[in-house]
Amino acid sequence: MPQYDFDLFTIGAGSGGVGASRRAASYGARVGICEDSRVGGTCVIRGCIPKKLLVYGAGFAHQFEDAKGYGWTVAPPVFSWPDLIAAKDKEISRLEGIYHKLLKDSGCTLFEARGTLIDDHTIQVGSKRVTAANILIATGSYPVRPDIPGIEYSITSNEALDLPKLPRNIIIVGGGYIALEFANIFSGFGSKVTLMVRGENVLNGFDADVRVDIAKEMERNGITIHTRTHIERIESIEGGVTAYAKGGLEVSADCILYATGRKPCSAKMGLAEAGVKLHHDGSVIVDDWQHTSVPHIYAIGDVTNKLNLTPVAIAEGRALAETLFNNNPMNVSHDNVSTAVFSQPTIATVGLTEEDARKKYGPVDIYRARFKPLKNTVSGNEERTMMKIVVDRATDKVVGLHMVGVDAPEIIQSLAVAITCGATKKQFDRTMAMHPTAAEEFVTMRDKVPEPKADSAA
Ligand code: NDP
Numbered sequence: 001m002p003q004y005d006f007d008l009f010t011i012g013a014g015s016g017g018v019g020a021s022r023r024a025a026s027y028g029a030r031v032g033i034c035e036d037s038r039v040g041g042t043c044v045i046r047g048c049i050p051k052k053l054l055v056y057g058a059g060f061a062h063q064f065e066d067a068k069g070y071g072w073t074v075a076p077p078v079f080s081w082p083d084l085i086a087a088k089d090k091e092i093s094r095l096e097g098i099y100h101k102l103l104k105d106s107g108c109t110l111f112e113a114r115g116t117l118i119d120d121h122t123i124q125v126g127s128k129r130v131t132a133a134n135i136l137i138a139t140g141s142y143p144v145r146p147d148i149p150g151i152e153y154s155i156t157s158n159e160a161l162d163l164p165k166l167p168r169n170i171i172i173v174g175g176g177y178i179a180l181e182f183a184n185i186f187s188g189f190g191s192k193v194t195l196m197v198r199g200e201n202v203l204n205g206f207d208a209d210v211r212v213d214i215a216k217e218m219e220r221n222g223i224t225i226h227t228r229t230h231i232e233r234i235e236s237i238e239g240g241v242t243a244y245a246k247g248g249l250e251v252s253a254d255c256i257l258y259a260t261g262r263k264p265c266s267a268k269m270g271l272a273e274a275g276v277k278l279h280h281d282g283s284v285i286v287d288d289w290q291h292t293s294v295p296h297i298y299a300i301g302d303v304t305n306k307l308n309l310t311p312v313a314i315a316e317g318r319a320l321a322e323t324l325f326n327n328n329p330m331n332v333s334h335d336n337v338s339t340a341v342f343s344q345p346t347i348a349t350v351g352l353t354e355e356d357a358r359k360k361y362g363p364v365d366i367y368r369a370r371f372k373p374l375k376n377t378v379s380g381n382e383e384r385t386m387m388k389i390v391v392d393r394a395t396d397k398v399v400g401l402h403m404v405g406v407d408a409p410e411i412i413q414s415l416a417v418a419i420t421c422g423a424t425k426k427q428f429d430r431t432m433a434m435h436p437t438a439a440e441e442f443v444t445m446r447d448k449v450p451e452p453k454a455d456s457a458a
Contacts, residue, residue, distance in 0.1 A: 008021065008134045009031070020136055029325045051185070134296045136300065148233055153236045173196045194224045207402040243256055264303040283304055365390075366388065366449040372384055
């Protein structure tokens with residue numbers, strides 16, 4: 001008789017947990033997995049996928065406009081938010097069904113209940129108690145809001161995906177991924193959007209050119225951006241809210257959305273009692289092999305708060321399953337992970353920012369192109385594209401690529417292969433261009449951006 005009920009028990013059926021569990025089961029492991037919300041987790045149910053569907057929806061606003069320049073007469077389009085939300089919900093339910101089927105077909109046992117550790121081999125799942133040789137914590141993260149008076153009148157991205165009606169105007173607080181994506185979604189649908197950012201610009205940590213260019217594009221699209229703005233309190237008013245910021249700025253809107261970061265879901269699940277150590281922010285401490293402080297308990301994805309992206313969680317989960325159940329030790333590099341912000345226009349990036357590359361390598365060569373895409377010449381759309389290449393001068397290796405423009409994520413995803421392979425600028429130059437595309441600019445840029453003056457470089 002086996003000593004434990006399961007070889008692996010996963011707490012959390014999001015993308016990472018499901019990825020790990022299915023891979024483990026494919027090698028014959030007896031796998032149990034539990035979920036106290038909907039199977040699919042943040043990405044499928046209340047993150048990447050529903051968000052991207054709304055991004056597609058909002059994008060039509062620009063396409064209707066562009067079509068006019070190409071000779072189309074377009075009757076004023078009419079948009080129905082409830083219709084889009086219903087269509088989005090239907091698709092999310094379909095995907096959730098697929099996740100259920102994938103788990104079932106792979107032989108995993110799903111428990112639709114909350115999992116709590118009783119000890120380092122025992123999990124309470126709803127009313128049942130199960131044991132496992134290995135336990136995987138894949139519980140993800142949840143949105144957090146600052147504790148200011150009136151914060152209860154605000155919503156997070158969770159609620160924004162299901163608003164009963166489209167706000168005529170909305171305040172969005174934060175300057176990160178989620179704030180920018182929702183600002184552009186609501187703006188695309190015609191809401192008046194006010195973005196309130198506490199820093200000097202949006203997208204802290206991104207390349208400086210990306211930050212400047214996306215802020216310009218968003219403002220050109222009618223989004224108001226207040227930087228260095230700290231909201232002190234929110235008041236409920238008839239039909240909406242008023243946000244009061246330090247310095248006297250007051251803005252009223254139908255709705256206020258906080259996109260001020262996420263926290264690991266690690267509380268009240270018996271982790272400390274089982275000996276699993278946490279960082280101060282509640283994230284589970286793991287090494288490069290996803291080991292926690294307890295030898296047979298592992299953690300992946302957002303709950304470790306390392307690089308909070310779905311593909312990273314999936315890769316970590318699958319690597320762990322390979323290591324544990326296929327005698328194929330694998331771990332995941334967090335270098336050169338490409339990432340995208342689905343704003344309007346989109347942003348994508350892989351490798352280092354210019355600033356980080358200068359810190360790491362010293363002398364770097366910068367190539368940058370700003371242009372109006374061919375399609376926009378006839379459409380009259382003023383949106384511009386920015387592409388940037390960061391090269392380590394000593395080795396000629398391309399160490400960073402950044403883009404703001406149409407299809408940036410599709411383009412950068414492919415180029416991430418080249419970066420992962422250590423491609424040099426000479427190899428980029430030798431690559432034949434595909435004409436006429438925007439992507440060809442990445443292999444045709446020849447002129448270096450002049451070196452910054454010593455004081456501005458510093
Ligand atoms: P981010 O960490 O990206 O951004 C948080 C933003 O909120 C920052 O601008 C931050 O400012 C600001 N902020 C933090 N605390 C406060 C506060 N108390 N008052 C005002 N502003 C504040 O978090 P998100 O919530 O946007 O997203 C969470 C994570 O989810 C992302 O980091 C990303 O890993 C992932 N994600 C990825 C997506 C994608 O791949 N397309 C899409 C959505 C999410 P400051 O910069 O000054 O700290």
